[in-house]
Amino acid sequence: MRRFEVEMNDLKNRLMDMSGLVQEMIKTAIFGLVNRDSKLFSMVFSLEKEVNIQEIVVDDKCLKLIALNQPVSGDLRFITSAMKINSDLERMADEAVNISGRAVNLLKYPELKPLVDIPKMSDIVQQMLADSIRAFNTTDAELAKTVLVKDDEVDDLLKKLTSDLKDYMIKSTDFETIQRAVDLMFIARSIERIGDHATNISEDVIFMVHGKDVRHPRAHVFKAEQQSHSDEGNTD
Amino acid sequence: MRRFEVEMNDLKNRLMDMSGLVQEMIKTAIFGLVNRDSKLFSMVFSLEKEVNIQEIVVDDKCLKLIALNQPVSGDLRFITSAMKINSDLERMADEAVNISGRAVNLLKYPELKPLVDIPKMSDIVQQMLADSIRAFNTTDAELAKTVLVKDDEVDDLLKKLTSDLKDYMIKSTDFETIQRAVDLMFIARSIERIGDHATNISEDVIFMVHGKDVRHPRAHVFKAEQQSHSDEGNTD
Numbered sequence: 151m152r153r154f155e156v157e158m159n160d161l162k163n164r165l166m167d168m169s170g171l172v173q174e175m176i177k178t179a180i181f182g183l184v185n186r187d188s189k190l191f192s193m194v195f196s197l198e199k200e201v202n203i204q205e206i207v208v209d210d211k212c213l214k215l216i217a218l219n220q221p222v223s224g225d226l227r228f229i230t231s232a233m234k235i236n237s238d239l240e241r242m243a244d245e246a247v248n249i250s251g252r253a254v255n256l257l258k259y260p261e262l263k264p265l266v267d268i269p270k271m272s273d274i275v276q277q278m279l280a281d282s283i284r285a286f287n288t289t290d291a292e293l294a295k296t297v298l299v300k301d302d303e304v305d306d307l308l309k310k311l312t313s314d315l316k317d318y319m320i321k322s323t324d325f326e327t328i329q330r331a332v333d334l335m336f337i338a339r340s341i342e343r344i345g346d347h348a349t350n351i352s353e354d355v356i357f358m359v360h361g362k363d364v365r366h367p368r369a370h371v372f373k374a375e376q377q378s379h380s381d382e383g384n385t386d
Numbered sequence: 387m388r389r390f391e392v393e394m395n396d397l398k399n400r401l402m403d404m405s406g407l408v409q410e411m412i413k414t415a416i417f418g419l420v421n422r423d424s425k426l427f428s429m430v431f432s433l434e435k436e437v438n439i440q441e442i443v444v445d446d447k448c449l450k451l452i453a454l455n456q457p458v459s460g461d462l463r464f465i466t467s468a469m470k471i472n473s474d475l476e477r478m479a480d481e482a483v484n485i486s487g488r489a490v491n492l493l494k495y496p497e498l499k500p501l502v503d504i505p506k507m508s509d510i511v512q513q514m515l516a517d518s519i520r521a522f523n524t525t526d527a528e529l530a531k532t533v534l535v536k537d538d539e540v541d542d543l544l545k546k547l548t549s550d551l552k553d554y555m556i557k558s559t560d561f562e563t564i565q566r567a568v569d570l571m572f573i574a575r576s577i578e579r580i581g582d583h584a585t586n587i588s589e590d591v592i593f594m595v596h597g598k599d600v601r602h603p604r605a606h607v608f609k610a611e612q613q614s615h616s617d618e619g620n621t622d
Contacts, residue, residue: 205601205602206599206601206602209599213462217459217462222453223453226452226453234469312568316561316564319555320559320561320564323559324556325556328552328556332548332552332571335568339575363442363446365438365441365442
């Protein structure tokens with residue numbers, strides 16, 4: 151194997167390792183919340199430090215790969231996609247930390263209500279993350295596309311959960327209930343953000359495989375229209 | 387001027403234009419909220435489409451600049467930083483849309499309370515964005531550093547505002563008050579996120595200028611420690 155291929159493989163393995171850490175963080179944060187086990191959160195906080203290190207190492211590796219090898223087309227798209235996936239993974243880790251921070255608050259009080267929708271939402275986004283990373287690993291654009299459709303399901307669960315929590319708030323006049331409902335609302339929002347990042351990763355995989363940007367579907371129509379009315383299409 | 391320099395200049399100008407759109411979106415969203423003028427939000431929604439187009443165009447331009455010119459060191463850092471700033475700008479535009487969406491809800495009801503801290507927070511993050519972009523435009527790492535310290539101020543305001551809003555919720559048992567407090571809480575969170583993105587941009591500028599990664603200050607210590615205990619430092 152050429153040195154360049156060895157390095158590209160190493161980059162992929164590093165991102166796979168990093169995504170393993172992030173998946174562990176999310177799983178642990180939700181498990182700690184659902185099972186009311188506050189000992190687990192320290193693991194999340196400690197794994198975040200490792201993810202932060204990896205983010206810097208991966209970015210540095212990507213820059214060196216470009217500078218030393220002048221990759222083009224597919225290889226270049228792989229490296230710039232890796233940089234973006236790197237950033238999304240780090241932001242997912244931040245959300246796992248946010249969830250754990252809120253959960254630390256929550257576990258000081260009795261359970262507000264069975265957390266039915268939180269585990270359900272989190273199962274979906276964890277599957278989205280696992281699939282988006284598997285799609286990256288196997289350059290499987292079709293698998294990446296299946297992630298995109300799940301995002302709506304998560305949004306619907308978030309709406310339902312937010313509405314339920316507002317009902318709790320209306321019925322209560324004590325600090326504890328309001329505090330717990332607010333914490334749960336922000337936890338649900340963090341879970342939804344993790345789903346958004348998995349969506350970003352899947353879009354990057356599709357771009358990496360096909361060289362076709364699938365972000366902002368309607369933007370392409372506008373772009374095409376704009377370019378047909380100007381000379382811009384020729385200069386880019 | 388060489389063709390490469392012309393293209394690099396064009397890339398910078400495009401990001402400056404894009405940041406102008408995003409600044410306009412944020413300003414308009416907050417102005418519409420504070421002055422209770424719901425007609426303004428349609429402008430925010432319409433500018434988002436333009437930002438989405440620009441994001442794709444800028445990314446495409448960055449890839450072509452790398453593929454066709456094989457830039458190294460400072461030039462390469464400029465282009466990869468541009469890709470990251472591009473992504474942060476687009477996510478700020480999303481937050482301006484989130485703020486406007488919540489504000490549309492809010493304006494259906496009478497004002498909950500004078501929004502003292504919201505305009506104050508938003509003034510700070512707008513200044514952070516303006517400074518981070520000016521630092522990018524003038525490659526001024528010192529200016530970028532001034533942005534990083536303001537993030538704490540925003541976090542403090544968010545805490546205070548969240549706490550005030552929880553007090554409103556505790557005192558109320560009607561749907562309207564809870565709804566308004568929740569909307570304001572999420573608006574405050576969006577404003578804080580805009581500050582986070584301005585911080586990201588400033589970190590990118592410092593990296594671009596000095597080639598030194600200032601993200602996750604403590605991560606570097608860990609990285610250094612880790613590398614001194616392994617051979618990893620030699621392979622990157």
